[in-house]
Amino acid sequence: MDIEQIRTYCLGKKETTEGFPFDQDTLVFKVLGKMFALISLKKWEQGEAAINLKANPEYSELLRADYNSIRPGFHMSKKHWNTLYIHEGELTSDFIKTLIDHSYDMVVQGMTKKNRDRLNVK
Template identity: 65%
Template sequence: MNIEDLRAYCLSKKGTTEEFPFDADTLVFKVIGKMYALVSLKKWEAGNKAINLKCDPNYAVELREKYNSITGGYHMNKKHWNTVELHNSEISKTLIIALIDHSYDMVVKSMPKKLRDQLN
């Protein structure tokens, strides 16, 4: 998956915005102001294609045990975030889309009902 496809997919999710809240390098996707995906554009351009995604803690452990390309979230709470490296063939496009969906859903599920209702 290239950065344009990743960006287009994230932006297709209801209520998603993209921002650079930390620096000019870290692209952050948010749903109603809550982060669900982060990408370092400098690292991506250098060939280290990776994305940080929110994840259910139990599922995060399962993924890390199954895939060498999934580790605790870089510069994130490792219990709730994974870094998914995309520069090798271990992670399929189908899996990365499922993991983005899972991250988005985790964030939406944790929102107050009033905010969730804004998405519908």
């Protein structure tokens, strides 16, 4: 899965925006202002394709145990974020999309009822 496919997939999720809130290198995807995915463009250009995604802490532990290319979030809370090292070739596009969905859903679940209603989520 290349960066444009990830970008298109993330932007296809309801109420998602992209931006560079930290620096010109870190592309961030947000749902209603809350981060659910981060990509270092510099690392991607250097051949180290990776994406940081939020995950349920218990699920994170299982993912890290099952996949060598999923590790604690680089420069993120190790409990709530994982870094997927896509360039290692272990993760399929469908699985990456599933993990993006999980990250998005985790962020939405933590929102107020008003914002969940805006997204038509219960």
